[in-house]
Amino acid sequence: MKHLYIAFAFLFGTISCHENDGSDNILSEDDMVNILVDIHLTEGFVQSLSIPYDSTKILYPILERRIFEKHGIPDSVYIKSLEYYLRDATKMEYLYERAIDSLSVKEKEAQQNLQP
DSSP states (O other): OHHHHHHHHHHHHHHHHOOOOSOTTOOOHHHHHHHHHHHHHHHHHHHHSOSOHHHHHHHHHHHHHHHHHHHTOOHHHHHHHHHHHHTSHHHHHHHHHHHHHHHHHHHHHHHHHHOO
């Protein structure tokens, strides 16, 4: 019986001391990668346009809002998620590696579609 009390005390202490890791309303890794891919594609598109810099500063936020609408999230969730993942450099590097892989696949698909 004494061991049972010790086990409950340990369990209670562990639960009560557990800090919230801030993962409430955080995008999943897959969702974050998909949004990062869309953001980088949009940045590349805007940079490729032959329009003045001032115009790109107006256009990009409009397109960025469309990305968040496409994914069904407010920008605040993206920002909170980005801040969350940036706290762990290894995890963020992994997410960017996945995003780069996805961008590479999209680039190859686009090149194949251009070939006769």
